[in-house]
Amino acid sequence: MAVTDNAITAQQGEPPTGRADEVAPTRVVTPSGTGTPFTRILGIATIIAMALLVLFGLFLSPADVVQGDAVRILYIHVGTVWIAYLAFGVTALSSAAFLWKRTTSLTWDRIAGASAEVGVLFMALTLFAGSVWGRIAWGKYWVWDARLTTTAFLFITYIGYLAVRGLGGSHQQRGRRSAVVALLAVLEIPLVHFSVKLWRGLHQDSSVADTTNVKLHDLMLFSLFLALIAFTLLYAWLVMHRQRVLAMQDAIEDKGLDYALQQRRDEGDL
Amino acid sequence: MFRIARVIAAKDLRIELRSRVVTNQVLPFAAIVMVMFAFALNTDAVVEKVAPGLVWLATLFSLLILVQRAFAIETADGATDAMRAAGIDPAGIFLGKAVALAAQLAVLEIVLLAAAFVLYRAHFRVSGLVLLVTTFLAATTGLALVGTLYGGLAAGTRGRETLLPLLLLPVVAPVLIGATRATEAALGTSGAVVADGWPWLGLLAIFVAVFGVGGTLAFGPLIEE
Amino acid sequence: MAHLGFILAAYIATFVGSAALAAYYLNRGRKLSAQLPPEDKPWI
Numbered sequence: 111m112a113v114t115d116n117a118i119t120a121q122q123g124e125p126p127t128g129r130a131d132e133v134a135p136t137r138v139v140t141p142s143g144t145g146t147p148f149t150r151i152l153g154i155a156t157i158i159a160m161a162l163l164v165l166f167g168l169f170l171s172p173a174d175v176v177q178g179d180a181v182r183i184l185y186i187h188v189g190t191v192w193i194a195y196l197a198f199g200v201t202a203l204s205s206a207a208f209l210w211k212r213t214t215s216l217t218w219d220r221i222a223g224a225s226a227e228v229g230v231l232f233m234a235l236t237l238f239a240g241s242v243w244g245r246i247a248w249g250k251y252w253v254w255d256a257r258l259t260t261t262a263f264l265f266i267t268y269i270g271y272l273a274v275r276g277l278g279g280s281h282q283q284r285g286r287r288s289a290v291v292a293l294l295a296v297l298e299i300p301l302v303h304f305s306v307k308l309w310r311g312l313h314q315d316s317s318v319a320d321t322t323n324v325k326l327h328d329l330m331l332f333s334l335f336l337a338l339i340a341f342t343l344l345y346a347w348l349v350m351h352r353q354r355v356l357a358m359q360d361a362i363e364d365k366g367l368d369y370a371l372q373q374r375r376d377e378g379d380l
Numbered sequence: 381m382f383r384i385a386r387v388i389a390a391k392d393l394r395i396e397l398r399s400r401v402v403t404n405q406v407l408p409f410a411a412i413v414m415v416m417f418a419f420a421l422n423t424d425a426v427v428e429k430v431a432p433g434l435v436w437l438a439t440l441f442s443l444l445i446l447v448q449r450a451f452a453i454e455t456a457d458g459a460t461d462a463m464r465a466a467g468i469d470p471a472g473i474f475l476g477k478a479v480a481l482a483a484q485l486a487v488l489e490i491v492l493l494a495a496a497f498v499l500y501r502a503h504f505r506v507s508g509l510v511l512l513v514t515t516f517l518a519a520t521t522g523l524a525l526v527g528t529l530y531g532g533l534a535a536g537t538r539g540r541e542t543l544l545p546l547l548l549l550p551v552v553a554p555v556l557i558g559a560t561r562a563t564e565a566a567l568g569t570s571g572a573v574v575a576d577g578w579p580w581l582g583l584l585a586i587f588v589a590v591f592g593v594g595g596t597l598a599f600g601p602l603i604e605e
Numbered sequence: 606m607a608h609l610g611f612i613l614a615a616y617i618a619t620f621v622g623s624a625a626l627a628a629y630y631l632n633r634g635r636k637l638s639a640q641l642p643p644e645d646k647p648w649i
Contacts, residue, residue, distance in 0.1 A: 144634035146648050164616065168606075179607045183615045190619060209601075228626070235622050239615040246608045263550055270547045274533070277540055283604070287533065290598045291547075294529075297594055298551055305554040305583055309561065344623060351630040354648055358637040361645040373640065 144354035152347045159340035163189075166336055171329040180246040181330065187239040189337035190232045191261070193345045197229030198268065200349075202296045205289035216360065217353070219285035222292060223275050224352035226268055228345060233265040256307040263302050267295050281360055381472045388476025393483060395453055402484050406445050407491055413438040414495045424501070429570055431500035432563035435492045436556050439523070442488055443552075444545050447527040450481050451535035460535070460603055470600035474528055478595070482524035489516055508566030511577045515566060518584035519559040522591060526551050529595040532603045558583040 145153075167185040174181035201222045208218035240258070241251040252258065275288045396402055417434045421427050427434070454460040463473060493516075496502045526548065534544040558580040564570060565577025606612065643649055 143631060143638050144648070145631075160620070168612070168616070173607075179609075179612060182612050186615055186619050231622060231626055235619050238618055242611050242615045246611055263553060266546075267550050270543070270550065273543055273546060277543070286601050286604065290601050291533070294551075294594060294598060297590055301554045301583075301587055301590065302550075305557045308579065308583065309557050348623075348627060348630065351627075351634060354646070355630055355633045355637060358634070358641055358645065361641055362637060 144351045144358075149347060149350055152343060152350070156340065156343040156347050159336065159343055163333070163336050163340045166329065166333040171333045174330070177247050180243055183239055183243040183246070185333050185337040187236060187243055188334060189341035190239065191236040192338055193341045194229045194232040194236055194264075196342070196345060197225045197232065197349075198264070198296075200225040201229065201268075201271075201292050205292035208285050209289045209293075216281050216285055217357070219281070219289065220353050220356040220360070221349065222288065223272075224349045224356060226271055226275075226292070227352060228348045230265065230268050230272060232341075232345075233261070233268065237261065237265060254310060256303070256310045259306045259310070260299075260303045263306075264299065267298070271295060281363075381469050381475065384469055384472030385475035385479060388473055389479040389483075392450065392453070392477060392480030396480070396484060401449055402446065402487065406442055406449075406484075407488060409445065410438050410442045410488055410492055411495060413441055414492065414499055418499060427500050428502065431496045431502040432567060432569055433556075433560045434500065435489075435496045435563065436519070436559050438492050439485070439489055439519075440549065440552060440556060443485065443523055443527050444548065446481060446484055446488070447531035447534075447544060447548070448541055450477055450528070451531045455535050460532075464603065470603060471596045473603075474532070474596055474599035477531075478524045478528040481527055482520050485520045485524055485527075486516070489520060502567055502569070505566075505568055508568065508574050508577075511562060511574055511581065512566035514581055515559055515562040515577070515584065518581060518588055519555050522555050522584055522587045523552060525588065525591040525595050526555075529591065529599060529602070532599055535603075554583060554587050558587070 163185065167182050171182070171185075173179045204218045204222035204225065208215065208222065240261075244253065245251050271288065271291055274291045275284060277284070277287065279287075414434065417438070418427055421430070451460075460473070464470065497504060530544060530548045530551065534540050534547060561572075562577040562580040562584070565572040565574055565580070568574075638646065
């Protein structure tokens with residue numbers, strides 16, 4: 111009886127309730143992973159939003175008068191670039207927050223890191239979708255106009271930021287170092303944007319200028335907003351999970367050798 | 381802060397004078413880079429046209445080596461840690477090392493410019509002299525400031541030095557763009573007029589201001605170990 | 606649809622890329638979670 115009760119309670123994630131001499135005292139079964147009810151709802155909302163985006167983006171919305179079906183890529187492209195900018199903004203703010211109340215809230219540091227990682231992925235996707243769009247609209251995968259060049263620059267800068275995060279040292283050192291690098295990057299971006307704009311302003315490629323400002327109406331505008339919502343949900347979901355993974359990584363590092371030994375002992379007991 | 385900067389700058393320059401690493405290793409490296417550009421680009425007309433850009437590219441590549449060197453002399457004996465432990469103002473260390481780096485960069489750039497006149501047939505014109513000199517001063521200062529800043533970050537043990545190019549080159553992109561365009565205007569390459577160059581100089585000045593202030597503030601946290 | 610191949614490539618790359626990252630995060634989460642007691646996981 112007691113054993114069955116224990117089996118049931120063990121499955122439900124609580125410590126066994128049987129007598130001490132009947133069960134192994136150390137093992138507790140906990141629900142695995144980084145998910146919580148909130149993230150599950152968020153995840154479902156994201157999937158629904160993405161499905162709607164595909165429906166509207168690929169089928170229900172009309173082709174553009176000027177650029178035809180190529181506009182469908184723009185929904186994705188604008189969605190991913192929006193997340194990337196949002197992500198890097200969050201990284202900068204979290205970095206500032208970490209440095210500001212520099213007590214011990216490594217959560218800010220982890221949010222900064224998680225956000226930057228997601229941002230880098232979406233920057234890569236932006237560049238990919240953008241170059242596919244460029245291939246259709248301009249016949250070229252890449253042009254050296256101000257926006258593209260600055261975007262490529264941003265991408266590399268944050269790869270550098272992620273590399274700095276991997277330099278090692280204590281969590282506080284990592285946090286402080288990466289926070290400073292993130293804030294320097296934020297200072298740097300307008301400089302680069304301005305200099306590239308000035309530079310490319312001398313070589314105004316008219317074919318590029320005409321087709322980059324697209325006027326969207328009705329269903330197309332709706333598809334675009336749908337994309338923004340869908341990708342924002344995705345961003346939030348990814349960052350929450352990543353932040354929790356980073357928290358666990360830090361906790362495991364903190365516990366270090368003692369913990370590994372304890373685990374080996376636990377396994378021996380069972 | 382300035383007294384410390386002066387002491388540190390003097391120390392760095394004295395070390396360089398005695399060891400002659402810049403003159404014996406970095407300058408020849410820069411020269412060979414200039415030669416290799418010519419090999420790669422092949423046509424004389426092309427090389428003449430892009431000469432200002434090549435000068436600044438060679439400067440940037442040499443900057444990487446100069447920065448590594450500037451911090452290698454510290455980490456070899458744990459000098460930076462000792463200075464921090466002694467409570468020396470990191471802003472002073474930052475400015476001192478930046479000044480020393482700027483001096484070495486300046487020597488390098490003069491040599492590279494001379495090489496451009498000789499190898500790439502760049503033309504000098506008196507009307508562009510003020511612009512040219514100011515550009516070099518501004519760009520050198522900017523490069524020295526960011527170089528010292530990120531050099532401090534990338535310095536140390538365990539394979540951090542390889543991070544320096546990845547971090548530094550994107551950051552100096554505005555200097556590359558601005559200095560090249562301003563130099564083109566000063567020298568009259570590709571038909572540029574001197575007046576075209578001044579907006580770029582403005583950009584360089586802003587760069588110097590941003591990283592002068594930003595670097596002074598950021599250097600301390602970055603080198604803390 | 607014109608340029609269908611390109612358009613699909615962009616859509617698929619985006620969704621596959623996102624899904625891959627999501628799967629990676631979830632997997633890491635599961636593996637690390639098995640090694641830690643609940644007090645280290647304040648979100649649960």
